[in-house]
Amino acid sequence: MVSEWVEQWLFTNQKPAIQEPIKLHPYQRVWYERLRLFEEKTKLPKGRWCVFEEVGKLMRNLESNNVSLHDRATIDISVGRTWCHWLKQNGYETDFEQYIHHYPDKRGEQLANIYPYKLLGEFHQWLEEAYIPEKFPEYVRKFVTSEECKLISEAIGYEIKPVFKRLKAKI
Numbered sequence: 001m002v003s004e005w006v007e008q009w010l011f012t013n014q015k016p017a018i019q020e021p022i023k024l025h026p027y028q029r030v031w032y033e034r035l036r037l038f039e040e041k042t043k044l045p046k047g048r049w050c051v052f053e054e055v056g057k058l059m060r061n062l063e064s065n066n067v068s069l070h071d072r073a074t075i076d077i078s079v080g081r082t083w084c085h086w087l088k089q090n091g092y093e094t095d096f097e098q099y100i101h102h103y104p105d106k107r108g109e110q111l112a113n114i115y116p117y118k119l120l121g122e123f124h125q126w127l128e129e130a131y132i133p134e135k136f137p138e139y140v141r142k143f144v145t146s147e148e149c150k151l152i153s154e155a156i157g158y159e160i161k162p163v164f165k166r167l168k169a170k171i
Contacts, residue, residue: 033104065155073143
């Protein structure tokens, strides 16, 4: 921590060694690059929020349990589509403002919805009570190994059953 570094420097007159940079799993690099681009290039209007920011808590929970989702598992897109579908089913208007979301890869710039703060509490309730127990396991299991399914199950408190893919017989 910075405070420990400063304390050591002040009391010992020695410049502490700088720790090595954190090593990221290759899949995490994409997520963190997206976070960096979001921070650098995105300014949401006051009173608005987006799914990308809100799924960060779920991603941090998975990372703290040593799970790195595959970079093709674009969880915010899955959450956003399912959330919008839920809003339609429950009589909400779904013609929301949008912002430009930046991807570090060939996806480039994409439009994504932003929502008024008045829906934020409802979103969190829906995420915890509907998406994570019902939709997330079905979505994420396509991208992870059976061992990762166990880790994710422990992290979120719901069972994720692995997808067993059939191998094609060699003729």
